[in-house]
Amino acid sequence: MPPQWKLGNGCRAVLKKLKFSLAEIQEEFLLLSVEPLRKIKAPKVLSWDLTGHPAQNVIRIGTEERRFRFLNGAKCKHKMIRIALHPRDPHKAFKDQLTMISELKNEDYKFLRYRDLVLKLQDTTYSLK
16 A cells, blocks of 8 residues: 555556556555556545554544444445554554454454455456445
8 A cells, every 4th residue: 555545657657567466545456467457446444544643643543433333334335344554553543453353353354465355356256346
């Protein structure tokens, strides 16, 4: 994932040249391993690091916890929850993040590695919607 979840065309070209298969931005996966580049919609990522300063990022804890409850709820249309953990996340967020991950494990969510995700995204019948 690029800084601030933004990835310009020049960066995409460099990633392809370096043989990267996948990149992700805020609400899309970019499948770089196929021509033409394929964009796949994805749910917005849960992220606590907006400023790069843990003391200022504390304001995100409640917001992201509420978004997680919604995403994990029965009414949510998405089948994927993306959680971005950063070294500069507020210390208080760590407890919430562990709780969220534990709840997902208890509810039998699958945790994918990027290489597994690339294989699923290459399958044209697979949808994240």
